[in-house]
Amino acid sequence: MDYVIEMLGITKSFPGILANDNITLQLKKGEIHALLGENGAGKSTLMSVLFGLYKPELGIIKKSGVEVIIKNPNDANELGIGMVHQHFKLVHNFTVLQNIILGVETTVRGFLEMEAARKKVIALSEQYGLKVDPDALVENITVGMQQRVEILKMLYRDNEILIFDEPTAVLTPQEIEDLMAIMRDLTKEGKSILFITHKLNEIKAVADRCTVLRKGKCIGTINVQDTTKEEMSEMMVGRRIDLTLDKGEANAGEPVLEVRNLVTASREHGRKPLKDISFTVRRGEIVCIAGIDGNGQSELAYAVTGLMQIDGGQVLINGQDVSKKSIRARNLSGLAHIPEDxxxxxxxxxxxxxxxxxxxxxxxxxxxxxxxxxxxxxxxxxxxxxxxxxxxxxxxxxxxxxxxxxxxxxxxxxxxxxxxxPDILIAVQPTRGLDVGAIEYIHKQLIAQRNSGKAILLISLELDEVMNISDRILVIYEGSIVGEFNPKDITVQELGLYMAGSKAREVNHG
Amino acid sequence: MDKLRRILRSTGFVNASSSVLAILVGLVFGFVIMLISNPAQAIQGFGIILKGGFSGGARGIGQTLYYAIPIIMTGLSVGFAFKTGLFNIGASGQFTVGAFTAIFIGIKLNSLPAPLHWIIALLGAMLAGGLWALIPGLFKAYLNVNEVISSIMMNYIGLFAVNYAIKHPALKTAPTIFDTTMNLTSNTAPTSILPKSFLSYLFPGSTVNIGIIIAILIAVFMYFVLNKTTFGYELKACGYNKHASQYAGISEKRSIVLSMVIAGALSGLGGGLVYLSGPNGRRYKVLDLLLADGFAGIPVALLGLNNPLGIIFAGIFIAFITIGGEYLQSLDFVVEIIDIITAAIIFFSAFALVFRGFIQKMLKAEELAVSLDDNHSSLRRQNSGKETGGEK
Amino acid sequence: MKKAFALFLALSVVLTMVSCAKPAPKGYEIALITDLGTIDDKSFNQGAWEGVVAYAKANNKTHKYYQPTEQSNDAYLAQIALAVENGAKIIVTPGFLFEVPIYIAQDEFPNVSFILLDGNPNDGDWSAGAPTFKTNKNVVGVTYAEHESGYLAGYAAVKDGYTQLGFMGGMAVPAVVRFGYGFVQGINDAAKDLGVDAKLMYHYTGGFDATPEAQNLAASWYNAGTEVIFACGGAVGFSVFAAAEAAGKKSIGVDVDQSGESETIITSSTKSLAPGVELLISQFYAGKFPGGENLVLDASNDSVGLPMETSRFKTFSQADYDALYAKLKAKEFAIFTDATAENAAGLPVTNVQLTVVE
Incomplete structure (x- = not known):
């Protein structure tokens, strides 16, 4: 078999923990290989070993069948291994081109040689359908575009083995589809991709094979086509996971949280202003604010909980206006807050x-x-x-x-x-960065709270979560509520259009 | 074995051993300088440094404790502010205004009876130091002005205001505050001098007085406040993470202002304790130089890892080394070289935090070896939910 | 609590290592303890130290100087204790600030002899109007008639043609004050003789250190027309000399012959520090130590004066000096001292426009 990279019998331990226990990972040329595992399963450690950041106690790494020793990330780069990190490593006030050549600049007599680099970047961008403007400032382009810049960085360095670390966490549904298409194109051109994730849908959609890690051990490598999502999740978690939630009908009572014509100005740099937001959350229901990251969700949570000053409108808890009250007073009047960060x-x-x-x-x-x-x-x-x-x-x-x-x-x-x-629980991205078991646990807790008559405001970026556990969905776009839906009456795709601002509907202030 | 390992891994042990390691590295560095400057007497000189205050017998030990008084207080001041997330570099100015207030009360209110007089003088010193720190505290809390900058400015304002006040004609009426001949403040009234109590029997001939006891009691009290009270809990919470404190409903502004005021009061009290030690002790000298005691608090706090109890020992240690340096003059060391040696030892001692990280790493490495020996038990531990590292 | 205990344990380990350290050699017989300022101040400390060195070299005695850590009686006493511990038989303490420490030390170390320059041992308690003086058999207090030396300098300067002068004293200790008052009167008398009016700026810096503030003040005086400044305060001299060099003006040194320090120095108002110290130490070793006495050294025993060989006067000659010195020796006139005048501004001068800078 033709493997471009093989990690054989890798064992790496930390005090009190065996992070990688005899793990074998073999990446074929031209395939998309998923690396699946919960947080703490050993994925990051394994990748750090591959990049020479950790030295394993046991095991070897082979490139195209030849044993290699990787001492540091530069060695890895020379072997053609590149990575798109979960948190992009871009200089915000540089252009796309400047970011791409950063660290591998070619110079003539000490001066930067930009023209050749520009040509190469444009050529690569066209070849893989990346559609990136090399002269745009990184701070002015979307998150999806920034990710493509990261991909271009790897291609510019002629990397053959591309590692994507949780690449979809920051993207909209549409952007995720685009990324999948790009990944397929890359493999067609002969690149090999290692795709680190814990999202089963994405593996099903794009990966050829999948290696599952659990608690530092390699559980097995499977063909994605032949395996169901349930089987994969069982391999990952070690027990059967109920991926559907049975929550019963909402039994909404009197209003607990009322937000009336809430307005905030963008006082600090990077804060989205909120424009005339009104909604109500009642006892016994879960209301979900859906939207793409950075459309005012954080600001809404801050404004309601008192972490940010508001410039207009009212926030009422159990009928009492708390918009001028301190955080302590709001907490004492029954507000709880699972914060975003x-x-x-x-x-x-x-x-x-x-x-x-x-x-x-x-x-x-x-x-x-x-x-x-x-x-x-x-x-x-x-x-x-x-x-x-x-x-x-x-x-x-x-x-x-x-x-x-x-x-x-x-x-x-x-x-x-x-x-x-509390009477009202505000949960902002409560499952961010958590593994399947923990997500399941937190969802069950939220539903139990709702069933016991609490009001819950859930702010989430994960559409699966929004669709699964909410009783009502409010879509936020550019600081305004642009739609209100019953999750049963709308598809993920349609919701995505509202979230992207291409559709808006009159909102019923119920 | 398990018990030993638990002791080895306890934070107390790690903290203490990191301070000790820092001290040892500092001493080695000092020794190297001695070897370079005076190889023939380096070993002998190193002995004198190690012997510190003990070279001078009971008096030397007493002087060590006396020197420790101001730096314990400013160390507490800096350390307390550190714990609450503030860098109080204004200890010098707070110390100076505290000193002036104590001297003023000590000289002018000379009709007060003995214990009351010095108690009032010390309270005045605390108040003055606290007020001096209140200003940067308010600026920080309400205008978001960095406390480092404002308290540096307050250092100079404090120094020059005190120098101006001491020389001011209004204070020249008897009993006068300024001794123009000596360019020093006059002796304070006998009733305002801190008693030496039993310490004069223990350390005859030394300046040490009950100021050291007061400093130690205050340190213990600060330890108690920080660790056992809701107030300390709130202040530390703000220091560790102001966002989370705000989220929990703790008033960050109030915490900033209060912790600056308390830090200032500690420094101010330090000033009072030092300058109420009688005619043979220190008297305030009118100079255009910031008092070093305030800055000496920074390495003391660092060496004591900001723990009030640690600061007691750190202060005594640094006083010990300083006195050791003084005794080094009995050999052929130039005074400037001695200053370099003691400064180098103190400099490295302040690296305790760095060494803490180092020791923790070392202990982990040791444990790694153990876990490789018996893989099973470490896996069992891991399975029981212990997650310490390796994954983000 | 655990942390503290652990730290304590660790400290005690370090401290026990100490007991292995060997004791210092018992070796330095003649000791000098500097007051404020350093041994190489080219002035007071250095003058006294040269006396120590001269005797010790000639008679092969071990000698050493010590510098206290801060200005307080206890710090001075600690240093005296260290010197004694280190084998000192005779200790020279240059400076008025040692009056109280020597008062205490003379009882504490009865087997050690002390030479106190510029002062007489007393308890420093002025609350009853004057302190209690006491000089034991193991102590000699030495004071100089600095006003005579200052008088010579002031008189000579005006005679040499300077009419705009300055006095920059260090700390206003009695010796410095006497230099200053004598200087004022010398200027006054010379101006009267010549029938001119002189101007004098008068200031104490409050310390014996070279500071930028002192240099700035001196520079501003020179700018305003002052021709020569008497730098009377140890290392303060360096500030004045630097300002004089920058301004192309003149200066007067103090305590010892400072002519080598700067080309601007026209003369130095000296007192015989080194010879005095050397003499007293030799008397000590000869068993003739004048213990219990408070000596006054003045013109009558040639202990104050101007070094005429190295002076840079234009017209003031050796003959002029000798004539003046003879009058001084004969005590033909009285000079104000700190005992006779309250402050500089109150000196009864006729031909000097005196400006006291606070």
Missing amino acids: RHKHGLILDYTLEDNLILKQYFNPEYQKHGLRLLPKIHSYAEGLIERFDIRSGQGAITLTRSMSGGNQQKAIVAREIDYN
Whole structure:
């Protein structure tokens, strides 16, 4: 068999964890090979080994059948291995062309030789149908275009083996389809692609073969055509996963959160202004704000929870106007918030787990007396939550939050916010970056809350999530609500059109 | 074995050993400078540095403790601000205005009886230092002016305001504050001098007084505030992550202002403690130079890893090395070289944080070896949900 | 608490290593402790130190100087204790600031002898109007008639044709004040003799260090017309000399013959530091130490004066100097001192326009 890259029997351990245990990954020439696994399964470690960032204890790497030693990323680059990172590594105030040649500039007597590079970039762009303007500033082009710049960077360096690390996380449904087409074109031209993901739909759509990792072990390599999504997810998680949610009909009660004509100005750089947003969330329903990243979702969450000042309109919780109230007052009147960025807002990473679990209740008389913290009570409260919500960590309640996995960090936030017994729970991208098991868990928690009569506002970028768990969908585009739908009455494609701004509908303020 | 490993991995041990390692590297570096400057006496000189305050017997130990008083206080000030996410480089100015206030009260309110007089003088010093830090605190909280810049400016304003006030004609009426002959402040009233109490029996001939006890008690109190109170919890939360604190409903502005004021009060108290040590102790000298005590607090805080209890030991250590340097004069070392040696030791000692990372890595490497030995147990641990590294 | 304990343990390990260290050799018999400023201040400390070195070299005695860490009595005492610990038999302490430390040390170290320059041991407690003076058998207090030296410099300068002068003192300690008052009166008397009016700028910098502030002030005086400045404060001289060089004007040195420091120095107002110290040390070794006395060294024993050989006067001659010195020796006239005048502004001058800069 003709393999361009083989990683044979790779074993790499870190203190207390065997990150890669005898993993074998073989990439054929001209194929799209998916690497599937939950967070923590060892995908990143394996790729770091391939790029020479980690030295494995055991195992060898072969290029076209010949054993090679990769000591650093430059070695990997010389072997024709390139990677599109999940977070793009672009200089924002450089042009596309400048970004592409960055690091491999050709110079004549110390001056940059741009013309030859420009020709090569234009040629590559046409050859693969990338349609990138080499002179546009990176900060002015869309995320999808930025990704293509990253792809061009690899092609410009004549890389043969292209690695895509979670490439679809930042894209719209339409952009995802375009990317898939580009990937197919690339393989037709003889490139080989390693596609790292945990999204089964995408693997089904584009990959030829798939290697599944779980907890550092290689579970197996399968032909995608011959395997169902359910089988793949079982290989990935180690147990059967129910991919459909059974949630029953919504039983909406009285309004809990009312947003009336909310307006914010874009005071800070990069903030989207909100234009006259109105909606209501009632007891017992999950209302979902769908949209492409950067259309005002974060600002909406900040404005409602008090993290950002508003310039007009009202926010009412249980009929009380809280728009001028402090964050503490809003929390006390029944608002809970699972924030978008768990490291920035959700957790104090240098605090222990118990100190984070008490973050919104430390001032309650139950946990302090005359300003002295009642540490045993805080500890037992934290232990209780850890038990109930199955939060896993090295040293239990006294683990430093920074050392916990993303999934467990998110579980801690969810536990804290839910246990706080709120009337309205605002969850912003609560499953971002989590693996299937954790996503399933969080979805079940949200639905359980809704069934117990809480109001839930879910802000999500994942269309699957939006379609699966919401009772109503509001689409946000450029800071305005452009449509309201029942998930049963609309398809993903149609929703995508509203999200991209090509369609708008009169909104019913229900 | 397991117990030993747990001790080895405890944060307390890692922190302490990193401070010690930093000190050792600093000492080695100091030794190298000694070897270069005076090879014949380097070993002997190194012995003197290590012997530090002990060279001077009871008096030397007492002087070590006396030198430690101001730097423990400014160390606490800097360390406390660090813990709450602020860099208080204004300790010098706060120290200076605290010193002036204590001296002023010590000289002018000479009708007060003994314990009350120095207690009021110290409270005045705290108040003055606190007020001096309030200004950068308010600027930071409400106008987002970087506290580093504003507190540096406050250092100079404090210095020159104090120098101006000391020489001001209005203060020349008896009892006068300024001793023009010596260019020093006058002696404070006997009632305002901190008692030496039992310390004069322990360390005869030294300047040390109950100021060191006050400094240590304050450090313990600060440790308590930071770790056991909701107030400390809020301040630290703001220091570690202001966004998350805001999210949790903690008023960030209030935390910034309060922690600056407390940091300033600590520095101000340091000024009061030093300048109320009687006619043979330090007196304020009118110079256009910022007092070094404020800046010495920075390495003390770093070496103590911002932990108030660690800062006690760090302050005493740095005083110890300084005195050791003083005794180094008994050999043929030039004074400037001695200053370089002590500065180098202190410089490297402040790298404790760097060494903490290093030790943690080392312990992990050691554990790695263990986990390779018994693969099974480490996998079992991993399966029970422990996730420490390797994946983002 | 654990952290603190661990740190403490670690520190004690470091400290126990100490016990292996060998003690320093008991070796330096003659010690000098500098007051503020360094040993190479080309002035007071250095003058005294040269006396120590001259005797020690000639008689093969070990000698060493020590520099205190800060300006406080306890810091000076700590340094004295260190010198004693280190084997000192006789300790020279140049400076008025040592009055209180020597007052304490003379009792603490009765077997060690002290030479206190520029002062007499006292307890420094002025609350009753004057401190308690006490000079034990192991101490000699030496004061100089600096006003006589200053008088000579002021008189000579005006006689030599300078009418716009400046006085830049260091810290306003009695010695510096005496230099200044003498300088003022010398200028006044010379101006009276010549029937001219002189101008004098008068200032104490408050320290014995070379500072940019002192240099700027001196430069501004020179700019405003001052022709010669008497730099009377240890290293303050370097600031004045630099300003004089930049302005192309003249200066006067202090304590020792400073003519080698700068071409601008027309003369130096000296007192016999090195010879005095050397003499007292030799008396100590000869068993004739005048312990318990407070010596006053003045013109009558040739201990103050101007170094005429190295002076750069235009007209003022050796003969002029000798005549003047004879009058001084004979005490034909009184000179103001810190004991007779309250402050510089209050000096009764007739032919000097005196501007005191605070």
